[in-house]
Amino acid sequence: MNISIILVRPRNPQNIGAAARAMGNFGLSDLRVVDPYEPVWREAVSAVGAHEILQNAKWYSSLKEALFDADLVLATTALKNRKINQEIVSLPDISAYLKESGSENCAIIFGPEKTGLSSEDISLAHCVLNIPTTAKVPSINLAQAVILCCYELAQTESSARGAKFKKPSFKEVEIVQNNITKMLAFLDLPPVLGEKVRSRRLAELASKRMLDKEDLFFINSIVNKIISAFIFGTSYNNSSKFIS
Numbered sequence: 001m002n003i004s005i006i007l008v009r010p011r012n013p014q015n016i017g018a019a020a021r022a023m024g025n026f027g028l029s030d031l032r033v034v035d036p037y038e039p040v041w042r043e044a045v046s047a048v049g050a051h052e053i054l055q056n057a058k059w060y061s062s063l064k065e066a067l068f069d070a071d072l073v074l075a076t077t078a079l080k081n082r083k084i085n086q087e088i089v090s091l092p093d094i095s096a097y098l099k100e101s102g103s104e105n106c107a108i109i110f111g112p113e114k115t116g117l118s119s120e121d122i123s124l125a126h127c128v129l130n131i132p133t134t135a136k137v138p139s140i141n142l143a144q145a146v147i148l149c150c151y152e153l154a155q156t157e158s159s160a161r162g163a164k165f166k167k168p169s170f171k172e173v174e175i176v177q178n179n180i181t182k183m184l185a186f187l188d189l190p191p192v193l194g195e196k197v198r199s200r201r202l203a204e205l206a207s208k209r210m211l212d213k214e215d216l217f218f219i220n221s222i223v224n225k226i227i228s229a230f231i232f233g234t235s236y237n238n239s240s241k242f243i244s
Contacts (some may be wrong), residue, residue: 001098003153004030006066007145008121009112011037013044018143020054025147031057034068034108044139063109063121064174071102071167075125076110076116076145077136085204087127091148094129096154103167108149108172113142123203124170126230166213173206176220181205183223 009098020031031053032040045083046055053071060066067073074089089097096126109125111117116139122128131148133140140148184198211219 002030002068003104004032004070004105004158004176005150006034006063006105006107006109007035007036007142008063008109008117011040012113012142013040015113015141015143016041016044016052017049017051018156019146020051020057022143022147022150023053023140024051027151028150028153029053029056031213032060033057033058034063035065048124049159063169067107067124067170070105070107070170072098072101072106073170074106074108074127074129075117075122076108076129076131077122078133079128079130080135080138082122083119084122084128086122086125089114089127089129091152093127094149094152097127098153101167105169107170108153110142112144142232167210168213168216172213172216176216177202177206177225179220179223183226184232186227 005019005028007019009018012017016033016036023029023031036059041059045057050188074094075086077084079088108129109117109121111121128150131140131145179201181198189198
């Protein structure tokens with residue numbers, strides 16, 4: 001299993017460096033950084049003896065871009081004052097969870113030091129990874145969180161189930177979501193199923209990871225045919241609104 005560690009908007013060079021060292025300690029090498037504070041990022045990368053993992057880290061402007069190849073996305077967050085719609089996995093259970101998932105490319109997301117991941121960031125994840133802590137001090141330092149997760153991830157071995165059930169990547173799922181959104185725009189849906197509601201429900205369905213690549217290809221083929229029928233057909237009198 002390929003595992004990517006993603007730091008979203010990090011602001012402390014020491015935490016960035018410690019995260020990279022932790023990855024090296026436990027055999028991980030794919031570090032991705034989303035919209036870091038540039039002066040801090042330069043300081044971290046240019047530090048004397050900077051870890052090779054840090055110097056080879058990939059920089060992305062958005063979290064979606066960083067998740068392009070992931071077929072399993074886990075968002076780390078403290079649960080206090082959070083409304084979580086996804087499945088919650090406790091860190092001690094992560095090894096068994098990953099083996100059961102059958103995934104090939106897993107991404108673990110860590111938020112900025114002061115605020116943690118935003119609700120929008122978390123909505124992109126298939127599940128939430130929680131590090132058990134006491135109720136009085138529910139959150140822990142970014143670098144410490146990465147170290148703990150890397151240790152547990154190092155216990156995970158590839159599962160044979162992965163070859164039988166091919167998970168679609170985040171990018172592949174996003175393409176189908178966008179096509180379904182285009183298709184739904186043609187339909188005369190009631191106000192209760194407005195654009196925001198449709199977008200939220202599609203995101204929730206995508207996070208459940210019920211479909212493999214063949215299922216997704218089948219759905220996308222049908223959706224594209226329906227869109228083409230609306231654009232080029234004569235039975236729908238508002239088809240012109242979709243043509244640019």
